[in-house]
Amino acid sequence: MPTVSSEELAAAAGVNSAKLRKDFSYLGSYGTRGVGYDVEYLVYQISRELGLTQDWPVVIVGIGNLGAALAGYGGFASRGFRVAGLIDADRAMTGKQVAGLTVRHTDELEPLIKESGVSIGVIATPAGAAQAVCNRLVEAGVTSILNFAPTVLNVPEGVDVRKVDLSIELQILAFHEQRKAGEEAELREAEAAAAGQGGKPAADAVARPAARKKRTGQGPDGDVPAVMPA
Amino acid sequence: MPTVSSEELAAAAGVNSAKLRKDFSYLGSYGTRGVGYDVEYLVYQISRELGLTQDWPVVIVGIGNLGAALAGYGGFASRGFRVAGLIDADRAMTGKQVAGLTVRHTDELEPLIKESGVSIGVIATPAGAAQAVCNRLVEAGVTSILNFAPTVLNVPEGVDVRKVDLSIELQILAFHEQRKAGEEAELREAEAAAAGQGGKPAADAVARPAARKKRTGQGPDGDVPAVMPA
DNA sequence: ATGCCTTTGTGAACGCGTGCACAAAGATGG
């Protein structure tokens, strides 16, 4: 397939074709009217604009369960990311081989970053250590951080942080799951209500559709509230 | 602190206070004018609306490096998620203990889901197996999936999928990283150009600021294009 | 060379989320 139309690409990606064309136009990618986009050239343009044509050395800090899994993940190398080093504070870990790389002690963090020209750091330490590690990374010259610890990191301007919080991912799923269940329950309730009922909560349910199952007063069940705080 | 104002909360979260109040109003959470929100009641309301007051059994499929790390992750339990079972296709894994749980063979997937009432599944298998695993999960009654494999999953309507793609997270960081570097380089170029130059690419750079370093024609360097496809 | 047909690139309109600003509510003190 030497060429594709915006229509085909849009269908494959599940987006609107106009949006796709406009997005392409931002990076100056010229297609050919009446034909479409040259696949090879397009891929090259997007790769380059996304920074995929260059090699990005990254450092992983905190080689526990997660850090070790990340170190051995093949999906990074194929996208141009190279693990330049593994760092852990635990002396017992130092010198160990993980995914073919030697784990180095935290003391070596700064020289490693400077020697390898690392600008992207991955934090996989416990939450308590994350901010301190972050500070050292930034101080040493790292300007992009991928954070797996469940903490909000404070960084100076110019430094980008992306946080991957798996609990939140699950929470979002659970939220929609509950919503699905709630809607079904509501349908059943509505049917039951139609059959014969005399209360007044129906008016409330209509007036405020987003607030399902609003407790009147303070929850009748006296269970402890806070599951929320991390 | 028995009560908080929307202003305080907004400052802490780094958002606009009006937005925060409006969001709260959607879930019918009543504050008290002139005082603020009762912390305990608010936490309870949000927890309940988010589905955090109930226990969610989850099943993890694919107990490799990543799956094992997830199985042992304490952050799930504290948010109300309980690992109901670990599933792997590898017979050599079956029966092994991982994070205090016994790994079960794929054959036991359906009974496990039905017995435990699992509605959330986590896929940590290789990309090639993900769609097949997904199909089986959905067939068995799972309606929410957290997918770590780098594949787009096709699911019937009513099933939610969230994808965690670590490579893309890194790519986003790399993109901004490149942009930062590009801006610096452009400043230097502009200075150099001001000093004394005779080309014409400057006009292009002004006309289309989003398209930095646009190659005229097809890149002079004959390097292979495609780093992009997964 | 000419006309037709396909597909791009983009101006204009639409819709939605965000932020502003203020009236209403309620607590608190006199």
Added chain:
DNA sequence: CCATCTTTGTGCACGCGTTCACAAAGGCAT
């Protein structure tokens, strides 16, 4: 019981991203 002061809840306007729709461009057949 009334006045004052704080803070909520929300109508309204603004801005941005998305989508529509179409003129211009270019290939291709005749």
